[in-house]
Amino acid sequence: MYRYSDRVKADQAFHLAFGRAMAKWATLEQRLFFWFAQLSGMSHDMSRAVFYSSKNFAGRADMVEAVTDIADIPDDVRKFLKAAIKKARQFNSFRNNLAHGEPEFDSNPKSPNYLQTVLVEGRHNGGDMATGITVETLQDATANIGELARLVVDPLMFVQGTFTDADSSPDRCREQIQALPHAADSKGPTNHETKG
Secondary structure, eight states, X not given: OXXXXXXXXXXXXXXXXXXXXXXXXXXXXXXXXXXXXXXXXXXXXXXXXXXXTSSXXXXXXHHHHHHHHHSOOOHHHHHHHHHHHHHHHHHHHHHHHHHHOEEEEOXXXXXXXXXXXXXXXXXXXXXXXXXXXXXXXXXXXXXXXXXXXXXXHHHHHHHHTSXXXXXXXXXXXHHHHHHSXXXXXXXXXXXXXXXX
């Protein structure tokens, strides 16, 4: 039998981890916007209005990809941006799960997530807490999304001359992006994509 304080503690831990994951996702989208603004040549206000006119990530990613295809940029920058957009699209499926899941407290002592608040898919889950998104899963996703966000902005700073170290170059950041896992909630680098 659990206590009410167990549920409060679990809810607080879950919502903190959930909020951090969603905030990292917002940072990633913001940094893709920075590239869109840079490549489109529009004023800041115009590029912001256009980019955020799309109500979903797919539309925003399409805009960055469209300007990447036609912008007068070096080949290494184009390859980097293609890799960044591809990885962000892979991570977006996890973000969609966050946006459409239902937080539930697991009060089943036989469950591996006993006394945890987990995010379950309401439409298909049927109450199976064992398959829910846990605080640990959210923390893994936050780390991976945060790293992708960093890797998206560093080459922009490199191209603009703010960063000069080789680790911020488009080629080096593309390699690091390709080493990130396919899924945002994976524990570590498991991706073995062909570089190029």
